[in-house]
Amino acid sequence: MTEDIIKIENMVKVYANGEIQVKALKSINLTIQKGEFVSIMGSSGSGKSTLMNILGCLDRPTEGHYYLEGIDVREKSDNELSAVRNKKIGFVFQSFNLISRTSALKNVELPMVYGRIDADERHERALELLRRVNLENRADHMPNELSGGQRQRVAIARALANQPQIILADEPTGNLDSESSVEIMDIFTIFTKLNRENGNTVIIVTHERDIAEFTDRIITFRDGQILTDERLRTKEVIPC
Amino acid sequence: MLIFENILLALTAIRSNKMRSFLTMLGIIIGISSVIAITSIGASAKGVVGKEFESYGMNNMYLYVNWAMTPDGVDYEDLFTPEDIEALAARYPDDIQYIAPSISSSSKTKIGRTEGKLNMTGVAADYNKYKNMKMLHGRMINKSDVDGQKDRIVIDKKAALYFFNNENPVGKTLGVVINEEMKDLTIVGVYEIEASIFDGMRASDSYSTYVPYPILEYSDPATSYLELYTNEKKNQNDLGTEFSQYLSRIKGKDPQFYTFESAESQMGTINNILGTLSIAIGAIAAISLVVGGIGIMNIMLVSVTERTREIGIRKSLGARTSDILMQFLIESMIISAIGGIIGTGLGVGIAAIGMSFAHISVVIQPSVILLAVGFSAIVGVFFGLYPARKAAKLDPIEALRYE
Numbered sequence: 001m002t003e004d005i006i007k008i009e010n011m012v013k014v015y016a017n018g019e020i021q022v023k024a025l026k027s028i029n030l031t032i033q034k035g036e037f038v039s040i041m042g043s044s045g046s047g048k049s050t051l052m053n054i055l056g057c058l059d060r061p062t063e064g065h066y067y068l069e070g071i072d073v074r075e076k077s078d079n080e081l082s083a084v085r086n087k088k089i090g091f092v093f094q095s096f097n098l099i100s101r102t103s104a105l106k107n108v109e110l111p112m113v114y115g116r117i118d119a120d121e122r123h124e125r126a127l128e129l130l131r132r133v134n135l136e137n138r139a140d141h142m143p144n145e146l147s148g149g150q151r152q153r154v155a156i157a158r159a160l161a162n163q164p165q166i167i168l169a170d171e172p173t174g175n176l177d178s179e180s181s182v183e184i185m186d187i188f189t190i191f192t193k194l195n196r197e198n199g200n201t202v203i204i205v206t207h208e209r210d211i212a213e214f215t216d217r218i219i220t221f222r223d224g225q226i227l228t229d230e231r232l233r234t235k236e237v238i239p240c
Numbered sequence: 241m242l243i244f245e246n247i248l249l250a251l252t253a254i255r256s257n258k259m260r261s262f263l264t265m266l267g268i269i270i271g272i273s274s275v276i277a278i279t280s281i282g283a284s285a286k287g288v289v290g291k292e293f294e295s296y297g298m299n300n301m302y303l304y305v306n307w308a309m310t311p312d313g314v315d316y317e318d319l320f321t322p323e324d325i326e327a328l329a330a331r332y333p334d335d336i337q338y339i340a341p342s343i344s345s346s347s348k349t350k351i352g353r354t355e356g357k358l359n360m361t362g363v364a365a366d367y368n369k370y371k372n373m374k375m376l377h378g379r380m381i382n383k384s385d386v387d388g389q390k391d392r393i394v395i396d397k398k399a400a401l402y403f404f405n406n407e408n409p410v411g412k413t414l415g416v417v418i419n420e421e422m423k424d425l426t427i428v429g430v431y432e433i434e435a436s437i438f439d440g441m442r443a444s445d446s447y448s449t450y451v452p453y454p455i456l457e458y459s460d461p462a463t464s465y466l467e468l469y470t471n472e473k474k475n476q477n478d479l480g481t482e483f484s485q486y487l488s489r490i491k492g493k494d495p496q497f498y499t500f501e502s503a504e505s506q507m508g509t510i511n512n513i514l515g516t517l518s519i520a521i522g523a524i525a526a527i528s529l530v531v532g533g534i535g536i537m538n539i540m541l542v543s544v545t546e547r548t549r550e551i552g553i554r555k556s557l558g559a560r561t562s563d564i565l566m567q568f569l570i571e572s573m574i575i576s577a578i579g580g581i582i583g584t585g586l587g588v589g590i591a592a593i594g595m596s597f598a599h600i601s602v603v604i605q606p607s608v609i610l611l612a613v614g615f616s617a618i619v620g621v622f623f624g625l626y627p628a629r630k631a632a633k634l635d636p637i638e639a640l641r642y643e
Contacts, residue, residue, distance in 0.1 A: 058556060058636045079560050086558020097553045097640065101256055113245050114558040158557070 004067070005165065005201050006032040006055065011064035013050050013224075024050040026224040027064070032203065034165065037195040039204045039212035042221030048205050049170065051221070055203065056089050056168050057081045069165075086115050090159030094171035096151040098143040104130065104154045105139040111161040129157040133190060148176045149183025156190055167194060169204045173211065188214050242563060243570065250571035253543070254578070261575060264539040267532025268579030268619065269586060272612045274525035276587025277594070282518035283603040284595050286511055293507045295372040295434055299472035301480055302342060303487065304465045306499040318491070319462035327490055328466075328483060335471040335479055340364035341463035343456045346446055347416035351403045357446035358416060360393070362453030368431065370469035376400075378410040378429030381452050385428070389454040393425035397432040399447035419458055425451065476502040526615075532579065533619035540572050540627035551631050552639025565632035572624025573617055580616030584609050 013025040025047045032038055042048040053059040054066060057073060066073045068084065076084065085091075098107045108126040117125075130136045133153040143151055152172060159167055169191065173184045192214065194200040204215060212218045213232065220227040254261040305314050320341065329336050343362040348355065365383040368375060376397055385392045393414060400409050413424040431450075454461070470479050480500035487498045544551070551564055588604055595602040 053637050056556070058640075079562075082555070082558050082560040082563075085556060091556050093640070097549070097556070099550055099553060101252065110554070111557045113242060114554070114560070114563060116242075162558075 003034040004031050005034040005069055006030070007065075007067040007070075009065045009067075011054070011061045011066060013047075013054065013059070014062045024224055025054075025061070028224075028226060030219070030226065032201065034201055035195070035199050037192070037202050037216045038219060039206055039215040039217070040219050040221065041206060041209070041212050042227075043207060046221040047224040048221045050224075052168060052170050052203075052205050055166075056091060057084045082114070086111055087162050088164050088166060090156075090161075090164040090167045092152070092155050092159050092167065092169035092172045094174040096143070096148075096155045096175065098151055098154060098158075100143055103140050103142060104135060104146065107143070107154055108158045108161055111158060115162050117162075125161065126157070129160055130154070132160075133157045147180075147183070149180055149186060152176065152183075152187055153190065156187070160194075165201055167191070167200050167202045169202070171206055172204060174206075242566065246567050246570040247574065249567055250574045253571055254575060260539065264535055264575055265532075265579035265582065267535040268529065268576050268616050269532075269583040271525055271529030271532045272580050272583025272616055273585075273587035273590060274528060275522055275612050276584055276608060277590040278521045278525060279518055279608045280588065280591035280602055280604055281594055282514055283605050283608075284591070284600050286514050287603045288600050289507060289510050289514070293503045296503050297370050297372065297469060297472075298503050298507075299337070299470045299476065300370070300503040301468040301470055301476060301483075302465055302501045303468065303480070303484055303498060304500070306496055309494065309497050314464060316462065318493070318497075319464050320466055320487070321462050324487060324490065325466065328487060331486055332479075332483065335474060336468060336483075337471065338364065338367070338370050338467075338469035340367075340453050340467055341457070341461075342465035342467040343453055343463060345418055345456050347418060349403075349414045349416050351412075351414070354403050356399070356402060358393075358395075358399070358414070358449050359446040360416070360418070360449050360451045360456065362456040363450045364453060367450060372434065374432045376430045376432050377408050378427070380429055380431070381450055385452040386454060390452060391423050391425045391455060392428045392452060394429040394431055394450045395427055396448045397430055399449065400430045402447065418456060423455070470502075476504040480505075529615065529619055532616075533576070533623035536572050536576055536620060537623035537627060539575075540568060540624055541630070543571075544568060544627050544631040547631075548634060548639050548642040551634050552636050552642065555634070555636035556640060561632045564634075565628045568628035568631045569621060569624050572628065573620035576616045576620030576624075577613065580613040583616070584613060587612075 008028055008030040011025055011028045011030075012023065015022040015024055028047075028051070040048045040051065050059070054061055057068070057076075060074060068088065073081070073084070091097075098104075099110070102110075105123070105126050108129050109122045112122040112125065127136060127139060130139050133156055135150060135153055135157070138146060138150060138154075143154070146154065152175075156167075156172075172191075173187055176183050176187075188211075191202050191204065195202045202215070204211070206212050216231065216233050218228070218230045218232065220229075303320075305318055307314075310318070325339055325341070329339050340363060344360060345362075346357060346359045349358050350356075363381055365381060365386050368380040377400075378394070380394055381392060384390070393416075395403075395409065395414075400406060403409065403414075404412065409427045409430065412427050414427065415422065415424050417423070433448075457463070468483070470476065480502050484498040484500050485495045487493075488495050491497070554564060554567075588602075588609075591604070592602045
């Protein structure tokens with residue numbers, strides 16, 4: 001029995017920039033099941049980032065519905081959306097988006113601060129998460145003392161802080177040098193592990209085909225519409 | 241509310257921008273320190289004035305003709321006669337402890353080669369019981385001196401030092417001129433009075449002395465001023481009004497014909513002036529607090545812009561609008577509270593240094609400190625609110641895109 005964790009119906013997103021209206025998404029229908037490992041591809045301006053923002057509850061659709069775990073996001077208040085971002089979704093950004101002047105450990109603790117988890121538990125969990133991404137010995141380092149790959153691993157640890165079901169990664173390896181392929185591989189190993197072993201639903205936005213091919217399903221966008229939706233491999237979804 | 245986390249965050253932010261934080265606080269520091277310094281100086285001055293009047297006795301009072309009622313000058317029969325004084329004392333035996341005509345005179349005197357000037361105040365018996373003075377040698381003018389109109393004098397410690405080189409002068413005589421008549425006054429006592437801040441203001445070069453009041457009177461004993469010491473348990477204003485109205489009545493005058501001046505009312509007047517001054521200067525200082533608050537608002541707005549991306553990150557990780565609002569609000573409150581605390585310390589310091597030059601012990605009012613620090617925190621909230629709201633309302637997507 002599979003569960004539609006994300007269901008999008010006739011979704012339209014229009015950006016009104018003064019007089020000009022830009023239709024970033026034109027009536028999208030999409031279903032992602034719990035435990036899927038999906039990549040969203042498309043050139044810039046194809047609407048993939050807009051979709052990411054809506055999936056991550058940072059933005060609301062202009063028309064249509066987005067059901068997250070069966071609940072229409074539209075009906076949620078701002079504070080409820082904050083709670084959804086905090087508890088259900090883990091963000092990984094292209095530019096890491098760690099808070100400078102704050103140690104790796106404190107960065108990982110941050111979602112737990114907003115989740116009102118007490119300091120001792122926060123600290124312990126953050127250390128455990130850093131251990132999972134092999135950075136326990138970098139806990140007290142500031143972001144600018146870490147390499148790109150290390151920073152992204154801190155960001156992944158942070159995304160996992162409140163044990164969200166969905167991981168949204170926007171070009172997670174986009175800011176890593178292509179020479180540091182070891183670091184890129186490290187990151188993908190983590191995502192794969194999260195999907196295969198932890199049962200997380202992982203959605204990665206990328207514009208590189210070879211990166212997308214790590215995942216099980218590739219959805220390609222063009223001009224605000226879904227162009228193709230290919231399943232590379234089917235796997236047994238492990239319920240968690 | 242995440243208050244603890246936000247306080248830590250604020251302290252980190254303040255520490256990482258030390259110079260900027262200090263400059264931001266400066267307005268508050270200047271404002272608070274001037275408010276504290278001025279009110280402390282005002283309170284200290286009030287304390288000194290109070291002490292000064294206490295040394296005279298708070299129940300000291302003068303009765304006199306209300307000059308405003310007599311535009312054509314005082315007639316002879318309007319003056320107080322010994323009979324009037326007796327009548328008044330007999331009418332209020334419990335409320336009048338001391339009553340005598342207030343007369344004084346001055347004269348040059350010479351002991352050997354030492355020449356000096358004496359200011360002689362006429363008193364009745366036992367004046368030292370009411371005025372705060374200490375007898376060092378001998379005694380004060382007594383009843384027999386007054387009744388017998390004896391040529392006696394009690395001199396100040398300074399006069400004793402000047403004329404007699406600090407040896408006990410009791411029994412010695414001083415030659416003076418009273419009402420154009422030469423008199424040799426026998427010294428019966430030496431007194432000491434606590435140093436007063438008004439000593440410096442009295443530019444007079446003469447020494448204070450006391451003599452029996454009848455020897456200063458002309459052939460005719462009528463007088464225009466009466467000095468009293470009254471029942472200190474009663475309201476001095478009520479007593480003064482009653483006395484002056486009684487005198488008006490027995491002398492067949494309008495009720496307002498005679499008036500009074502009590503130490504208490506004089507002190508009230510001086511305290512009023514000091515209080516008004518403190519408020520006026522305090523208001524100016526408060527304006528500098530508002531200016532300080534605008535400084536905080538300005539820097540908080542810069543800070544919000546600088547940290548736009550950070551705000552976006554926090555929001556994407558689940559920070560609510562209210563979480564961000566609190567973060568920036570607490571930061572501006574802490575900046576102004578630290579400014580308030582430094583300002584309080586500085587203000588107390590300034591007041592203490594200023595007062596030490598005047599040899600006055602400084603009076604610090606805890607209520608003023610609470611008020612000032614509380615006010616600075618309010619300034620922090622008020623001027624921090626707009627930037628904090630601006631931060632809290634940022635759109636997370638735009639904030640994340642901000643470079």
